[in-house]
Amino acid sequence: MRFAFGILFGLSLWAETKHQLKVTPETVIVGFYDPRSKPALRIASGDTVVVDTLGVASPQALEGAGVAPDQVQPELRAVVKAKPEARGHFLTGPIYVEGAEPGDVLEVQILDVKMAVPYSYNAMGAAGVLADEFTIGKRRLIELDRQKMVGKFSAGVEVPLRPFFGSMGVAPPEATGKISSRAPGIHAGNMDNRELVAGTTVFIPVHVKGALFQVGDGHAAQGDGEVDVTGLETSLQGTFRFIVRKDKKLVWPRGETPTHFIAMGFDESLDKATKLAVQQAVEFLVGEKELSKEDAYMLVSVGVDLHITQLVDGNKGVHAMIPKRLFTNK
16 A cells, blocks of 8 residues: 555544644653653544644753844743753653554654744754764854745855754653653654655654654754754744554654655664665565565665665664655556
């Protein structure tokens, strides 16, 4: 069954309701995914949710980089004041999706992504690829021109904006328990996959009842690799449609764009992450496109591109971009 058919099939089963989930100290979890987290919102499969999120920087960090105090979001100040000891990604949620059970797949359609503030933040981190060469950290603001859709990096240098959420994930298995939001895994989480912009879909295996979806770590743009640890970090508002898929079984998250299917792999070893991404691409081609395993492996070699998603989040990421144009019998 093709993903596109699955999307239409899923929508035919439920009447859609639209919800909004704003940022408050009660709706933001800082730095972790946990199967025991209390839901911030309960929805039905097929519903749409407009979700407000925060960037990764604290008010102090933003002001230190040059943001005027009155330009720091009051919501960010409120969350940090309520949770002064918390560290890590600001994640809005969890969203409990009725009917989601372990073994199902949560289809998350990213309908829209909007930048909430006119600035972004980049800072070198100790886990950066060249951290031994850049031992003195630097942070800076990059103005976002939301009309022209460029980030004004410096005089004569503009970065095209493609806003996306670095972290989108569900709760890990009960046996795993609470985990840091830093590393991506079978729960998805901090994938930092810049392909997952508005108009794309991510498919995440469900591990606990209700799925417990969380989202945050907004980026106005990022290069594959995210080599200094951050992209153009900023606050985003996303509109998502959630569909429980009883007809799909996955171990690792997958994605779909208008032009590509995306298979992913995450591991501490870049070699192992690459192998996982290739294995997942082969599995997709066998299961969804009915190729033999041998032909699928060959097609990955001759027609699929591997990208380094990110190198700085504990588990490294690799994603395989499978072009839809390969398949003439759509």
